[in-house]
Every structure is written in structure tokens, then in C-alpha cells.
Amino acid sequence: MARHVLLTGATDGIGLAMARRLEAEGAVLTLVGRRPLEALDEVLFTPTTYCRADLSLPDAASRVVTFLEDQGRPPIDLLVHNAGVGWYGAAEAEDAARIRTTLDVNLWAPVALTHALLPHLAEPTATIVFVSSVLADLPAPEIACYAASKAALDGFARSLRVELAGRARVVAVHPGGTATAMHEKAGVPAAQRERFRFPSADRVAARILRHAERGRRAPTVGAGNAVARFLGRHATGPLDWAMRRGRK
Ligand SMILES: NC(=O)c1ccc[n+]([C@@H]2O[C@H](COP(=O)([O-])OP(=O)(O)OC[C@H]3O[C@@H](n4cnc5c(N)ncnc54)[C@H](OP(=O)(O)O)[C@@H]3O)[C@@H](O)[C@H]2O)c1
Structure with a gap:
């Protein structure tokens, strides 16, 4: 029987790359996003597959549950908490509303949605x-609240x-930089974005889905990123020093 996958973002x-892959393999999809259905031109998004919910709002989890029940x-x-946002800039310059939205979408929404969907x-x-x-395990200057939200997640x-052992597997997967519009949405300056050489969203989506299949606890996407995470956890002092020097 086809598996039912609920995917946010x-x-x-x-997220879109994962949705395309999952559809190609015949999964039954429930896709969550904040855009109106009319603005989404892919055949993936239909009134039966697409649940519109703004995950920064307190009613998001109940909207998703109502959708599931209404659609039977x-x-x-497979439940994939993928939606995420961040803002680029010094921590002292980030305004309260932005901090709130980052924490709501990246932390509050997955926690509340997990609770509602159990x-x-x-x-x-x-x-x-x-x-x-x-970034959950690394110093992340200019994107500190985003990194903090992922560490809390x-x-x-x-x-x-x-807690859920024997009831469900829980996987926290750690991608590194990926070629998506996220950096532009976050306000990373164009000159800096042009220096990035990141893997495609589709490649990272495939790796995340593979990690979901394997069910390892906290995998990293990509060998270089795995080394960076290891250093972030076990070489904090030298890493801080190197990053401070790199910023001079
Ligand atoms: N790109 C990277 O370098 C990178 C690296 C490590 C981890 N990640 C993580 O990977 C995940 C996907 O990121 P991405 O790079 O694919 O970013 P993206 O292209 O900006 O996609 C993010 C998705 O989340 C949705 N979203 C944002 N705010 C929302 C809200 N309030 N309510 C509902 N949906 C909302 C977006 O909707 P809209 O289409 O309306 O914006 C979009 O569908 C995130 O959790 C991110 O933190 C990304």
C-alpha cells in the first residue's frame, strides 16, 4: 500500500524537491504551505493534497488536523517537518517580530504539530x-537566532x-548549505550568495529521504558537513578562534 507522507514547507x-520525489514513487501526499493554492501551478498541489497553513500562527496545527480529518x-x-525561515544580520539588529517568527516556524510549529499529529x-x-x-552545532554569526532554533529543535x-521508542522512529537530519531561495529570503547580501557553491535542493532532498528510510538518529547530509558538525561539538575553542580570525 502507498505510504502517506505529510510534509511541511x-x-x-x-521541500518541493522532496514532494516531487515522493510523488514519483507513488506516495499519498499531504503538503503543507502558506501560499494560496491558486499560486501553486504544479500538479502536485490539489485541494485534496494541499493544506494551507501559516506555521507562524498559533492555529496552524489545528488547521492541519482539521484538513486530515476533512479529507479522510x-x-x-512519514511526517517531515521541513518548513524553515531565518534572517541574516547581527543579533543586536534583529527585531523582536523576526525573532518571534523564526522561533515560531522553526521550533514552535514542529513541536505543536508533532503533538497534534501523534x-x-x-x-x-x-x-x-x-x-x-x-548550524545547530556551529557558531553562526549573523544568523544566530536561526541556529538557536535548530539547536532547540x-x-x-x-x-x-x-519517549516514542516502540511507537515511531525520530530522525533529526542536518543538511548544510543548499542552493535554494532561503538565503535570499533571509536577506543574505547578493555578493555573499554569489560566493556559495551549494548542492542542489533535489540532491539534498534525496539524501534527507534516504536518511529517513535508514532511521539513524541525527545524520548529517554530506561528509564535509559531518566534519564541521563534529568540530562544532568537540573543538569549540579552536573553532571560535578560527572563526573570529576569519572575520577580521
Ligand atoms: N538552504 C539551506 O542552505 C539550508 C541549510 C540547512 C538546513 N536548511 C533547512 O531546510 C529546510 C528547507 O529550507 P529551504 O532551503 O528549502 O528553504 P526555502 O526554499 O525557503 O523553503 C522553505 C519552505 O518553508 C516554507 N515556510 C516558510 N515560512 C512558513 C510559514 N510561516 N508557514 C508555512 N510554511 C512556511 C516556505 O514557504 P514559502 O514558499 O511561502 O516561502 C517554503 O515552502 C528548512 O528547515 C531550513 O532551515 C536549509
């Missing part, structure tokens, strides 16, 4: 994937993995 970047969707085999999971075989970031996943 399905309208762009890595089957239990969820009764809808296909236990005991379901998998919950949190799309985190290598890792903390939630770590505990949930133990």
Missing part, C-alpha cells in the same frame, strides 16, 4: 523527520526519540 526549495486521510507513515501516526512503523541544520527530537 512543500512549496519551495528542499490515512494514518501518517494520534494520526501509523504506529509503530511511522517515522518523524525534523529538518535541522549543521535537536533537543526536542533527542528527547522525543526516547
Whole structure:
């Protein structure tokens, strides 16, 4: 039987690439995004597959649950918390509303949505994937709140993995830089974006889905990113020193 996948942040970047791949493999999809359905021209998005919910708003989780119930969707085999936002700039310059939105979309929404969707999971075989970031384990100047939100998300996943043992697998996957519109949306200056040489959203999407299949606890996408995460956790002093020097 086709598996039912619920995916947030399905309208762009890595999420859209995952949605395309999952559709090609015949999955039943529930795709969550904030854009109106009329603005989405892919055949993927239909009134039965697309749930419009702004994850920065407190009613987002209940909107998703209502959608599932109204559409009579089957239990969820794979739940992917992928939606994410960030803002680029010095921590002292970031305004309160932006900080709030970053924490709401990247942390509050996956926590609230997990809570609301637990009764809808296909236990005991379901998998919950949190799309985190290598920045959860690294100093991230100019994008500190984003990195903090991902570190907190890792903390939630770590505990949930133990709580849900025997009911669902919990995977917190850590991509590094990926060629999506996220950096532009976050306000990273064009000159800086042009220096990035990142893998495509599709390549990273494929790796995330593979990690979801394998069910390892906290995998990293890409060998270089795995080294960076290791240094972030085990060589904090030298890493801080090197990064401070690099900024001079
Ligand atoms: N790109 C990277 O370098 C990178 C690196 C590590 C981790 N990640 C993580 O990977 C995930 C996907 O990022 P991406 O690069 O694919 O970014 P993206 O292209 O900007 O896609 C993000 C998705 O989240 C959705 N979203 C944002 N705010 C939302 C809200 N309030 N309500 C509902 N949906 C919302 C976006 O909707 P709209 O289409 O309306 O904007 C979009 O569908 C994120 O969790 C990100 O933190 C990305």
C-alpha cells in the first residue's frame, strides 16, 4: 500500500524537491504551505493534497488536523517537518517580530504539530523527520537566532526519540548549505550568495529521504558537513578562534 507522507514547507526549495520525489514513487501526499493554492501551478498541489497553513500562527496545527480529518486521510507513515525561515544580520539588529517568527516556524510549529499529529501516526512503523541544520552545532554569526532554533529543535527530537521508542522512529537530519531561495529570503547580501557553491535542493532532498528510510538518529547530509558538525561539538575553542580570525 502507498505510504502517506505529510510534509511541511512543500512549496519551495528542499521541500518541493522532496514532494516531487515522493510523488514519483507513488506516495499519498499531504503538503503543507502558506501560499494560496491558486499560486501553486504544479500538479502536485490539489485541494485534496494541499493544506494551507501559516506555521507562524498559533492555529496552524489545528488547521492541519482539521484538513486530515476533512479529507479522510490515512494514518501518517512519514511526517517531515521541513518548513524553515531565518534572517541574516547581527543579533543586536534583529527585531523582536523576526525573532518571534523564526522561533515560531522553526521550533514552535514542529513541536505543536508533532503533538497534534501523534494520534494520526501509523504506529509503530511511522517515522518523524525534523529538518535541522549543521548550524545547530556551529557558531553562526549573523544568523544566530536561526541556529538557536535548530539547536532547540535537536533537543526536542533527542528527547522525543526516547519517549516514542516502540511507537515511531525520530530522525533529526542536518543538511548544510543548499542552493535554494532561503538565503535570499533571509536577506543574505547578493555578493555573499554569489560566493556559495551549494548542492542542489533535489540532491539534498534525496539524501534527507534516504536518511529517513535508514532511521539513524541525527545524520548529517554530506561528509564535509559531518566534519564541521563534529568540530562544532568537540573543538569549540579552536573553532571560535578560527572563526573570529576569519572575520577580521
Ligand atoms: N538552504 C539551506 O542552505 C539550508 C541549510 C540547512 C538546513 N536548511 C533547512 O531546510 C529546510 C528547507 O529550507 P529551504 O532551503 O528549502 O528553504 P526555502 O526554499 O525557503 O523553503 C522553505 C519552505 O518553508 C516554507 N515556510 C516558510 N515560512 C512558513 C510559514 N510561516 N508557514 C508555512 N510554511 C512556511 C516556505 O514557504 P514559502 O514558499 O511561502 O516561502 C517554503 O515552502 C528548512 O528547515 C531550513 O532551515 C536549509
